[in-house]
Amino acid sequence: xxxxxxxxxxxxxxxxxSLAKGLVKAGICKPQxxxxxRRNVGALSAYAEMGYHTTDNNLKAVRKxxxxxxxxxxxxLNKLLDEIRPSIRPEKQLLISVVSGVSCADIRQQLDxxxxxxxxxxxxxxxxxxxxxxxxxxxxxxxxxxFARSFFETVxxxxxxxEELMTSATALCACGIAFFLRSIRAASQGxxxxxxxxxxxxxxxxxxxxxxxDLLLQLSSHPEQEIDKVTSPSGxxxxxxxxxxxxxxxxxxIKGIKLSAAKAGDLYHKEQ
Ligand SMILES: NC(=O)C1=CN([C@@H]2O[C@H](COP(=O)(O)OP(=O)(O)OC[C@H]3O[C@@H](n4cnc5c(N)ncnc54)[C@H](OP(=O)(O)O)[C@@H]3O)[C@@H](O)[C@H]2O)C=CC1
Ligand SMILES: O=C(O)[C@@H]1CCC=N1
Numbered sequence: 326x327x328x329x330x331x332x333x334x335x336x337x338x339x340x341x342x343s344l345a346k347g348l349v350k351a352g353i354c355k356p357q358x359x360x361x362x363r364r365n366v367g368a369l370s371a372y373a374e375m376g377y378h379t380t381d382n383n384l385k386a387v388r389k390x391x392x393x394x395x396x397x398x399x400x401x402l403n404k405l406l407d408e409i410r411p412s413i414r415p416e417k418q419l420l421i422s423v424v425s426g427v428s429c430a431d432i433r434q435q436l437d438x439x440x441x442x443x444x445x446x447x448x449x450x451x452x453x454x455x456x457x458x459x460x461x462x463x464x465x466x467x468x469x470x471x472f473a474r475s476f477f478e479t480v481x482x483x484x485x486x487x488e489e490l491m492t493s494a495t496a497l498c499a500c501g502i503a504f505f506l507r508s509i510r511a512a513s514q515g516x517x518x519x520x521x522x523x524x525x526x527x528x529x530x531x532x533x534x535x536x537x538x539d540l541l542l543q544l545s546s547h548p549e550q551e552i553d554k555v556t557s558p559s560g561x562x563x564x565x566x567x568x569x570x571x572x573x574x575x576x577x578x579i580k581g582i583k584l585s586a587a588k589a590g591d592l593y594h595k596e597q
Contacts, residue, residue, distance in 0.1 A: 326354050326392075326476070333390035335383050335405060336397030337361035337369055340423055340499075343452040344394065345377065347480035351454055360386040387412035395422040395432070399593035402427055406435045415440040419469050421476075423447060425495045426593040428488060429463040441465055443473040446494040447481065448502040456481030457501075459494035496586035504581060509534050 326332070332354065334341045345359050356376035361369050362383050369379035380386055387393050387409045397405050402424050413420075413436060420442045422432060429442040443465050447458040458477040462470060470485065477483045486494060509530045516526030540551050556563040 326358070328355070328358070330354070330391040331358050331360065331389055332392045332394060333360045333362065333383075333386040334394045334396055335362050335386065335409070336395065336401070337363045337372070337379075338396065339449060340447065340451070341394065341396035342372070343449045344396070344423070344447065344480070345372070347451040347454055347456070350452070351479040353476070353479050360390065362386045383409050384412050387418075391418060393418055393420050395420060395424050397424065399424055399426050402432075402593065403435050406432065410436050410438065413438055413440055419443060419472070421445055421473060424593070425499070425589045426492060426591065428491075429461075431593065433464075439464075441469055443469060444488065444491055445473060445477055446491055446499050447477065448499045450502055451477075451480045454480045457498040458483045459491060459498060460485045461488040461491050461494075463488055492590040493586050495589040496582050500585040500589070501582070504578060505534065508578075 332348070334345055337345065341361065341363075345356075345361060348354050348359065349356055356372070357378070360378040360380060361372055362380050363369060364381050366379055366381040369377070373379045378386075383405060393409070393413075395402065395405065415438055418440070420432065420440055422429075422442060422444050423446065425446070429444060432442050433440060441462075441464055443460060443462045445458055445460050447456040450456045451458065456477070458481055460470070460473050460477065460483055462473075465473070474483050474485060509527070512530035512533070513523065513526040516530055517523050521529065537548075537551070540546060541548060544551075552562075552566070556566065
């Protein structure tokens, strides 16, 4: 993005604000280049003080934007699209949607405009530049795809996938961060039960989880390859691991991801 360009983030809630913070933290743009919208604009007052433009007027926000990020809930999208249709300039603007379960075609159909749409599925770690963001489009030009990839690459890791996998990407990556956060919480609760104060147990569990993830990412190894280095014969690790598996540890994660994917696919279409 150059310093003259502007982004409108329509629906500045959990993920919209995480994206805004990540872009500014990464130095991609200044707060002054971002307009944050939400109906309860008063909730954005702290961001206004940081230099972001804030408004409840989506039409005005879109009018001055080069990039329009759709970040409302699926059930809120159609009303938003109907509102901003007059400001959309297909030849000049790129729409980036993070809305789960809504295809590029759904968005164009609702707008009744042949506008380029890129779908992105980030997670909240985008706020600290550590997102796993999946990108997909059905009509994006190579230029816009490259922009989207480089854009989101500044706030984490990106992968381009076929659009039909975006619902699965929602479950594995966007929802997935919550699954891993819960597992860290559970480990810290175990830690407290075996003697650590909650604060220490959480710090220890979080750093241990970070180390596990970094082993895989930095060594390109497989989890079981790394687990085999930990499980000493007749040792305490394999005793704990097997007890967890006897209680459905892996199965619970798999079932949760499958259910999230199924739900993500229904969120928008069941509203129609
Ligand atoms: N949270 C996450 O980790 C991720 C979420 N997503 C997707 O992003 C979208 C948003 O999710 P999330 O951020 O969690 O939800 P939130 O409810 O936190 O954010 C949605 C925001 O949209 C605002 N909003 C609703 N209607 C309008 C409107 N007409 N004009 C302007 N603002 C509006 C709401 O504020 P107000 O009511 O004041 O208008 C709210 O702040 C969803 O589609 C979700 O599937 C995707 C990846 C990750
Ligand atoms: O929970 C949700 O529906 C959204 C999509 C992924 C993360 N949050």
